[in-house]
Amino acid sequence: MEKESSIFSKEEEVLKSAETLLKQNEVDQENFLSEYKTLLKHYKKLLRQTKTVTRVSDNQQRKLNRILERLGRYVSFQLFKKITHEKGKLEIKTQRKKLTVFFSDLQDFTYTSAHMEGEALSEFLNSYLEIMTQIVIKWGGTLDKYMGDAIMVFIGDPEFTTDEDHALRCVSMAIEMRENMRDLQKKWYELGYQEPLHCRMGIATGYCTVGNFGSSERMDYTIIGTPVNLASRLETAAEKDEIYISHETWGYVKDKIICEPPKELHLKGFHQKILSHKVISLRKEGEDNIFAMNDEEKGVNVKIDFSKIPKEDIELIIERLGNELKSENPNPAETVSE
Amino acid sequence: MESLMIEATKYTPEISFDCNNHVLDIKGKSYPENTSVFYQPIFEWLEEYLSSDETQEVTVNMELIYFNSSSSKVLMDFCDRLDEAAEDGKKVTANWFYEEDDEDALEFGEEFQEELESVTFNLVEKAPDNE
Numbered sequence: 001m002e003k004e005s006s007i008f009s010k011e012e013e014v015l016k017s018a019e020t021l022l023k024q025n026e027v028d029q030e031n032f033l034s035e036y037k038t039l040l041k042h043y044k045k046l047l048r049q050t051k052t053v054t055r056v057s058d059n060q061q062r063k064l065n066r067i068l069e070r071l072g073r074y075v076s077f078q079l080f081k082k083i084t085h086e087k088g089k090l091e092i093k094t095q096r097k098k099l100t101v102f103f104s105d106l107q108d109f110t111y112t113s114a115h116m117e118g119e120a121l122s123e124f125l126n127s128y129l130e131i132m133t134q135i136v137i138k139w140g141g142t143l144d145k146y147m148g149d150a151i152m153v154f155i156g157d158p159e160f161t162t163d164e165d166h167a168l169r170c171v172s173m174a175i176e177m178r179e180n181m182r183d184l185q186k187k188w189y190e191l192g193y194q195e196p197l198h199c200r201m202g203i204a205t206g207y208c209t210v211g212n213f214g215s216s217e218r219m220d221y222t223i224i225g226t227p228v229n230l231a232s233r234l235e236t237a238a239e240k241d242e243i244y245i246s247h248e249t250w251g252y253v254k255d256k257i258i259c260e261p262p263k264e265l266h267l268k269g270f271h272q273k274i275l276s277h278k279v280i281s282l283r284k285e286g287e288d289n290i291f292a293m294n295d296e297e298k299g300v301n302v303k304i305d306f307s308k309i310p311k312e313d314i315e316l317i318i319e320r321l322g323n324e325l326k327s328e329n330p331n332p333a334e335t336v337s338e
Numbered sequence: 339m340e341s342l343m344i345e346a347t348k349y350t351p352e353i354s355f356d357c358n359n360h361v362l363d364i365k366g367k368s369y370p371e372n373t374s375v376f377y378q379p380i381f382e383w384l385e386e387y388l389s390s391d392e393t394q395e396v397t398v399n400m401e402l403i404y405f406n407s408s409s410s411k412v413l414m415d416f417c418d419r420l421d422e423a424a425e426d427g428k429k430v431t432a433n434w435f436y437e438e439d440d441e442d443a444l445e446f447g448e449e450f451q452e453e454l455e456s457v458t459f460n461l462v463e464k465a466p467d468n469e
Contacts, residue, residue: 006374007408010415049414052449053407059442 014042075221082158082221094211098163099156100170100249101208101227102141103235104132104177104201106149112197113149124188125149131180139173144222152232154223157210167205167252174201174243175257175282181241202235204228204246233267234276243279250277258283261310339390342383350376351402357387360394365401368409377412384416388423396420396428401435401464402443410446417450417457424456431458438463 018039021027072080106112106128113121125148132151136143141153153173156166178199185196206227212219227246234244250259259277267274293302304314339357346352351366362384370376398420405413417432424430432454434447444461451459 007377007411009374045418048453049411052414052446053410055449056410056442056446057407059445063442
């Protein structure tokens with residue numbers, strides 16, 4: 001502040017001179033008038049300069065707010081905060097973090113969009129992305145990018161809570177997106193789109209490299225790593241309105257989310273088979289996916305956790321039970337007639 | 339007396355004060371870390387230049403894209419000093435260049451135009467950059 005004040009050295013000099021004059025016991029009237037005129041002249045000048053600087057400064061502030069408002073629409077809320085709050089230089093630096101990554105797209109959108117006019121296409125796409133983005137914001141996701149109809153989101157950076165929380169928020173976000181798709185499908189159908197569009201989603205959790213990637217001229221705040229590829233591949237493997245989550249994600253959410261029994265998938269770019277889980281719904285409090293029968297008198301004690309056992313295995317059990325019954329009673333019709 | 343030439347940096351404008359052709363140019367951005375330190379030699383040069391008895395015409399071209407508040411204060415002092423010189427008999431013409439859509443620069447120029455009594459002050463809209 002002291003350094004900057006030297007741009008006011010002239011004004012300070014005038015003030016000092018006027019103060020000195022006032023301290024004198026006897027003041028010559030001519031001298032007093034001369035000092036008074038100088039003071040007045042500089043005061044007028046200072047007032048004029050202050051008015052100008054204030055006006056220009058207010059304008060620049062308004063301009064800055066406008067720019068920030070616009071910028072906020074192009075980057076995620078979290079990244080916006082990082083850009084505007086981070087002091088010093090925004091450097092190209094990266095760090096490793098465990099994140100939950102989300103990918104979604106619209107099945108057959110390329111085909112559908114080929115039959116649409118440009119204006120209709122942009123309106124259609126924007127209305128879809130608008131709704132989905134609001135859901136991303138609601139669950140605190142970092143919207144990494146849009147790629148046509150595809151959306152990439154990650155949770156866990158810049159704001160890190162816990163791995164469980166990231167995974168649960170991400171899956172909850174996906175479920176809400178899927179629910180909203182149903183309304184959108186209805187809306188699109190009423191608007192005259194014959195083929196209802198369906199979304200596909202993939203989620204994976206794991207260590208990613210997060211940060212600014214690019215050159216000093218142009219940077220992108222994004223993530224790279226195996227979970228990104230995995231989430232993307234899971235999304236591709238998903239069918240209409242399905243959400244596939246990786247086994248690691250499932251590990252974090254299994255008590256809160258109902259899933260189908262896991263499946264081993266062959267995914268492009270992965271040598272080993274990947275265990276994945278298809279999300280059914282959020283588990284309501286007290287609700288589970290377990291069938292239980294316990295009647296000790298009759299010797300019955302059955303417990304089936306549908307989130308763990310594959311459907312085929314249940315069918316095998318039913319078949320086996322059927323066979324057991326048949327073998328115990330090979331000709332029930334005859335028994336009845338007797 | 340020698341001309342004053344200071345190259346532009348990321349935060350300071352290019353200064354080209356040519357005492358042979360009597361053209362003083364300030365061009366670029368102005369938000370120095372220490373405004374008074376940057377402008378002090380410029381004012382010293384200006385003081386010496388204006389104190390000469392020559393009564394030739396002086397042209398001042400100011401083309402600033404961005405300047406901070408302390409620079410605007412210094413610029414106002416700079417223009418006030420030019421106005422004083424014009425009052426004392428020097429013929430001073432100041433050209434204030436601004437981009438078409440830069441309202442701040444235009445408004446700032448208008449302020450100068452209004453306040454300077456003896457300097458011929460022109461607001462010059464820059465031609466769109468076609469590069």
